[in-house]
Amino acid sequence: MRRLIVVGGDAAGMSGASQARRMDPDLDIVVFERTHWVSYAACGIPYYVGGDVQELRRLQARTPEQFAKMSIDVRLRHEVTAIDTSAKTVQVRELEAGTDGMFAYDLLLYATGTRPLLPPIQGLDLEGVHQARTLDDARCLRSALEAQPRNAAVIGGGYIGLELAEAFHNLHIPVTIFEMAPTLLSRTMDPEMGELVASQVRALGIEIHTDTRVDAVIGDNGRAVGVEAAGTTYPADIVVLGLGSVPNAALADASGIALGPTGAVAVDDHQRTGADGVYAAGDCAEAIHRVTGAPVNLHLGTVANKQGRVAGTNLGGGDAAFPGVLGTAITKVADIEIARTGLTLAEAADAGIDAVAAGLRSATAAGYWPASTPMRIRTVVERLSGRLLGAQIVGGPGAGKRIDTFATALWVGMTADELEYVDLSYSPPFSGVWEPANVAARKARQAATRP
Numbered sequence: 001m002r003r004l005i006v007v008g009g010d011a012a013g014m015s016g017a018s019q020a021r022r023m024d025p026d027l028d029i030v031v032f033e034r035t036h037w038v039s040y041a042a043c044g045i046p047y048y049v050g051g052d053v054q055e056l057r058r059l060q061a062r063t064p065e066q067f068a069k070m071s072i073d074v075r076l077r078h079e080v081t082a083i084d085t086s087a088k089t090v091q092v093r094e095l096e097a098g099t100d101g102m103f104a105y106d107l108l109l110y111a112t113g114t115r116p117l118l119p120p121i122q123g124l125d126l127e128g129v130h131q132a133r134t135l136d137d138a139r140c141l142r143s144a145l146e147a148q149p150r151n152a153a154v155i156g157g158g159y160i161g162l163e164l165a166e167a168f169h170n171l172h173i174p175v176t177i178f179e180m181a182p183t184l185l186s187r188t189m190d191p192e193m194g195e196l197v198a199s200q201v202r203a204l205g206i207e208i209h210t211d212t213r214v215d216a217v218i219g220d221n222g223r224a225v226g227v228e229a230a231g232t233t234y235p236a237d238i239v240v241l242g243l244g245s246v247p248n249a250a251l252a253d254a255s256g257i258a259l260g261p262t263g264a265v266a267v268d269d270h271q272r273t274g275a276d277g278v279y280a281a282g283d284c285a286e287a288i289h290r291v292t293g294a295p296v297n298l299h300l301g302t303v304a305n306k307q308g309r310v311a312g313t314n315l316g317g318g319d320a321a322f323p324g325v326l327g328t329a330i331t332k333v334a335d336i337e338i339a340r341t342g343l344t345l346a347e348a349a350d351a352g353i354d355a356v357a358a359g360l361r362s363a364t365a366a367g368y369w370p371a372s373t374p375m376r377i378r379t380v381v382e383r384l385s386g387r388l389l390g391a392q393i394v395g396g397p398g399a400g401k402r403i404d405t406f407a408t409a410l411w412v413g414m415t416a417d418e419l420e421y422v423d424l425s426y427s428p429p430f431s432g433v434w435e436p437a438n439v440a441a442r443k444a445r446q447a448a449t450r451p
Contacts, residue, residue, distance in 0.1 A: 001028045004315055005090055005105040007080045007251070009033030010040065011301050012282025013111035014062070015308030016315065017072050020109075023316020029072045030103065032092055034079035037135045038064060043301050045138045046160065049145070050167030056139055083108070083255035085275040107315050110252055110265060110273070110280040111308065114245035114299055121155075123217030128224030129239045132164060144238055149173055153227045153236035155214050157184040159331050161242030162197075165206050166333045168238075176207040176236070178214050178229055187244075188329065190344045190357065193378055193392045200336045200394070247284045247297055260286045264297035269321040271311035279315060281307035290324040291342050291389055291410060292351045298327050328407040330400045335373075337400030341407040342390025345380050354383045358447040362436040364398035366428035375399040377436055379406070379416070379444040386415040386448040391440070398430070405437045416445035 004020055006013045009031045017029050031038065039061045047053045064074040081100070082091035090108070092101050116131060118124065130144065131137045152168040154161045157179030168175035179186070183194030184201070198208050209229060217239055218226040226233045247264035258274045260266035265280040267273055269288070273280050282304035286295040303325055313320035328341040348355035357380045365372035373396025380390040391406035393399050409419045419441035426433055 001026060002106040003028040003030065003104065004107045004109065005103060006031040006109045006111060007083075007090070008111035008113055008282070008284075009038035009074060009076075010042070010111070010113055010282070011304035012113075012285075012308035012311070013109060014039040014067070015305045016109045016111060016279075016281055016312035017067070018070065019309045019312025020316040021070050021072055021312075023313055023318050025071075027316060031067070031072060031074045032078040032080050032090075033074065033076050034095060035134055035136065036076055038062070038067070038074055038076070040135050041301070042133060045132045045135070045141075046163035046167045048138050049132070049141050049164065050170045052170075056135055056142075059135060059138070080251065083110075083251065083257070083278075085255055085257065085278060088277065106277060108278045109308075109311055109315060110257065110278060110284065111282045111304075112248040112251065112284045113304075114283045115248045116241065116245050117243045118241070119214075119243060121214055121216060123219055123224065124241070126217055126219040126224045127222055128237055129217055129241070131241050132160060133245075141240070145171065147237075149238040151235045151237060152176070153178065153214075153234060153239045154242050155227070155239065156242035156244065157181070157208070157210065158187065158242060158244055159185070159329065160244070162201070162333050162338075163331060164240050164242055165201070169204060169206055169334070173238075174205075174207075176209065176234055177201075178212050178227065179208070179210045180213050182211050184208070184210065185338070188327070188340050188344070189338075189392050190346065190378060190380075192359070193376070193394055196376055196394050197333075197336070197338055201333050204334055206333075245283070245299060249284050252280070252284070260295045260297075262286055262295055262297040266295070269323070270314050270319075271307055271322060272314070279311045281311040287322065288324040290326055292353075294351065296325065296327070298325055300325075300327070300329060302328075326407055326410050328403060330403060332400065335396055336394065337397065338394050339400040339403035340390070340392045341403050342388070342410045343380055344390060344392070348380055348382075348389050353389065355380055355389055356383050356447045356450075357381075358440070358443040360436060360440045360443050362439065363432065364396055365430060366432050369428050371397075371429070373397060373399070375402075375436060377402075377440040379440045381416050381444040381448045383448055386417055386445050388414055388416055388419060388441075388444070402437055409441075416441045416448060420445060
């Protein structure tokens with residue numbers, strides 16, 4: 001019987017294991033996961049912290065017992081410490097017992113996810129300093145709230161930082177966001193849109209300090225009481241790190257599995273690495289960007305699940321190819337919806353594309369509709385050709401999911417003038433008679449052809 005070993009039991013790993021089982025009922029599948037959890041929704045952690053999700057178990061899609069019924073052997077608190085791709089063996093440490101074992105494999109799926117980006121800030125070991133990556137982190141954060149903290153600090157102004165700030169805001173805990181970059185969401189949105197997000201988030205009463213480096217977490221008797229940034233001390237008895245992550249590829253690198261230019265594991269469109277019988281998927285693996293054709297490393301649950309499914313299909317004897325990514329993402333803070341897809345203007349320039357951006361002020365419904373709210377769309381296109389490269393949206397309820405129209409257009413390689421006349425739906429509660437996506441495309445076409 002052939003054996004598949006899966007290294008890592010979250011989105012990509014369990015998606016791959018499940019799909020491999022569907023494809024091959026006779027495959028021996030063993031999953032090694034070093035934490036206490038598998039198959040959980042890390043993206044839901046801020047909503048558990050904020051009380052939108054009441055029970056932690058709701059964030060776990062399936063338990064090890066449920067996987068056992070599929071004849072998938074899940075071993076928690078087991079860490080793969082070495083991979084010998086020539087002998088096709090893995091060294092595994094049972095963390096609770098402190099013992100090591102050797103396991104042979106025929107096929108291997110490397111799905112180790114990411115590791116946190118921890119800056120050189122003094123005081124990160126103080127009580128009251130948290131991360132929000134695992135369900136154990138979520139439980140600790142929720143428990144810390146029982147002490148009724150007076151002030152919260154979130155270090156990092158990306159998606160996770162904004163979502164955590166919303167959680168504290170909803171709990172009526174004063175919260176301050178610290179971001180080193182000049183704007184929020186600096187890695188995923190152009191500065192104009194990041195500044196728009198910041199202004200709307202500040203209007204909620206959330207304090208934001210951009211262009212600000214946190215130098216230390218200040219402690220008293222081993223507990224966090226504040227953060228020091230730019231020579232000023234801000235009160236904070238709960239501090240959360242929302243600084244993002246990097247691919248957890250050190251084990252692969254040490255095992256001779258090639259990494260790509262992004263620092264993640266290099267794979268082909270079948271999720272195969274350069275090592276015989278070894279596949280990789282999820283946050284630790286690269287993907288091809290459909291706009292640039294270049295490898296990228298995106299930390300998105302959607303991508304991880306899809307790559308895992310493709311890998312599982314191929315590991316189970318099928319034939320599937322992963323078609324690439326756009327980096328489509330969405331989040332919200334209170335009623336502010338934030339979404340993006342494709343390239344920002346800066347990313348287009350980095351890719352060597354002569355691009356231009358066009359902005360549109362619009363609304364989520366007809367102007368006379370009572371619930372209509374403002375919406376801003378920024379579209380990035382290639383100069384002269386008008387090829388769509390990316391889009392960003394900030395607006396009220398109903399704005400964010402419009403990004404999927406742009407993602408679909410990017411997916412099929414549309415130009416702005418093609419999107420301008422796509423037959424999109426209309427009814428006053430949902431849009432004006434000219435759908436904003438059509439109008440944004442018109443603005444982009446005009447910008448692309450302007451001398």
